[in-house]
Amino acid sequence: MKETKNIVLAEDNTTLSQLLKFRLQKEGYNAFIAQDGKQAISLIEQHKPNLILTDIMMPFISGLEVISHVRNKLKSEIPIIVFSAAGQEEMVLKAFNLGATDFMSKPFSPNELIIRIKRILM
Amino acid sequence: METFKILQNYFQQLPIELKFVWILSFILTVFAIIFTVYLKILRISLRKKEALTIKYQKEYEDLLLSFLFEEIENNELSNKQNQFIKKIENEINNNFKREIIVETLLKLKNEVSGEIETAIQDIYLKSNLKEHAYKQLKSKKWDKVANGIKEFTKFKVKEAYPEIKKLIKYPKKEVRKEVELYLVSLFHFEGLEFLNDLKISLSEWDQIELLEELQKLDNQEIPDITVWLNSKNDSVVSFSLKLAKIYNKYETVETLLKLLDHKNQKIRLQVIDVLTHLQVLDAKDILKNSFKKRSQEEKIAIFKMFENICELSDEDFIVENTTNSNFEIQYLAIKMLKEINEKAFNYLLKSQNKFKNKELLKFVQNN
Numbered sequence: 233m234k235e236t237k238n239i240v241l242a243e244d245n246t247t248l249s250q251l252l253k254f255r256l257q258k259e260g261y262n263a264f265i266a267q268d269g270k271q272a273i274s275l276i277e278q279h280k281p282n283l284i285l286t287d288i289m290m291p292f293i294s295g296l297e298v299i300s301h302v303r304n305k306l307k308s309e310i311p312i313i314v315f316s317a318a319g320q321e322e323m324v325l326k327a328f329n330l331g332a333t334d335f336m337s338k339p340f341s342p343n344e345l346i347i348r349i350k351r352i353l354m
Numbered sequence: 355m356e357t358f359k360i361l362q363n364y365f366q367q368l369p370i371e372l373k374f375v376w377i378l379s380f381i382l383t384v385f386a387i388i389f390t391v392y393l394k395i396l397r398i399s400l401r402k403k404e405a406l407t408i409k410y411q412k413e414y415e416d417l418l419l420s421f422l423f424e425e426i427e428n429n430e431l432s433n434k435q436n437q438f439i440k441k442i443e444n445e446i447n448n449n450f451k452r453e454i455i456v457e458t459l460l461k462l463k464n465e466v467s468g469e470i471e472t473a474i475q476d477i478y479l480k481s482n483l484k485e486h487a488y489k490q491l492k493s494k495k496w497d498k499v500a501n502g503i504k505e506f507t508k509f510k511v512k513e514a515y516p517e518i519k520k521l522i523k524y525p526k527k528e529v530r531k532e533v534e535l536y537l538v539s540l541f542h543f544e545g546l547e548f549l550n551d552l553k554i555s556l557s558e559w560d561q562i563e564l565l566e567e568l569q570k571l572d573n574q575e576i577p578d579i580t581v582w583l584n585s586k587n588d589s590v591v592s593f594s595l596k597l598a599k600i601y602n603k604y605e606t607v608e609t610l611l612k613l614l615d616h617k618n619q620k621i622r623l624q625v626i627d628v629l630t631h632l633q634v635l636d637a638k639d640i641l642k643n644s645f646k647k648r649s650q651e652e653k654i655a656i657f658k659m660f661e662n663i664c665e666l667s668d669e670d671f672i673v674e675n676t677t678n679s680n681f682e683i684q685y686l687a688i689k690m691l692k693e694i695n696e697k698a699f700n701y702l703l704k705s706q707n708k709f710k711n712k713e714l715l716k717f718v719q720n721n
Binding site for chain 2: 245246339340341343
């Protein structure tokens, strides 16, 4: 039997996170939603996901800190896709330097995101 | 009753100053109690409103998501989707609910693109939300008018153009700014046509916002800006000079050279800056010939321009200014002379007794 893959999604926009959660579930993934970086870190440690999707700007702990925690503290190579808004190019570069796998600039197409996820988790 | 009489007698026997203090304390105590009760009621009502907002947000969010998922499955609107549209139509007469609905739609629309963005756009257009925004444009309250325009900008409602264009001369600058952003966001460079006959000043902040909006556009082909460069409105001229610099408008050089004699010094300085950026060599002779009659700030700007484009043919002009009374001009002149003709600079060093500021010569020689 094929194992269901876990994805942690850290996004403070509840409408977007719900939309993505439904899309991910429809594609057969287990989606765990975090509304801030702090929740994201605890979900990552708890569920050991196959992929992390994180927004850069979030309350309490930013997306950059989440990447840093995963790469430096957990020493994990889980693929990470970051979401950035227009004008956050420097942040994206920092995210890549910290070890992000890919990025998507907002506004983005959820269909495109699903394609990227499928490619990464192939 | 006894106690009250005792207090009354006590109060009557008191000196006038103490009576005054007692009365004042009483009034202040009453005010403090009223104020505390008011704050308590206000807090309760704000919390209720907040809780209600969260409740409705959640409700509309769920409805919106179920609408979007049905949309993905079929192209025709399903019963469920029609019910959602009807629900919106029924609820938008309540301003509070209407604001939450619009906010919920925008919250997602700002983050996604593609078919989901189109679906949200459809919800806005198919429900009566658009009609309410039109009503806001006719409101007597400026903030409602501004909100109506902002909504049309966010939902890209081009058909509201005739109504919105009428508001370009609105007395409140916040409304004018929203109109300008609407025009530029939806009609791109063509939307800048409002500059043709703009009489009201365009603030520096408005200009920055417009430029930011323009830089988001995929098509960066800017139309002819000569009309705006020749505008009688100085803020329009200043804005078009920024456009000339950002979009490297070499074809405007002729107009720019004429603007060197503009009545406003700020514009003249901005023109010199744009000419410097475009490295217009034709400007050099005009500036050299009119150098003496120009203000100190302009003279410094001219020398900064020459710093990048000076040639051997400018030597006389530069030598003449090596003794300029302004330190910055003198420094730039000596520095440029060293760059274009080292022999002339060495000659200057030999005859340094003529100079008051010998240290400056030494500094340029060693750097």
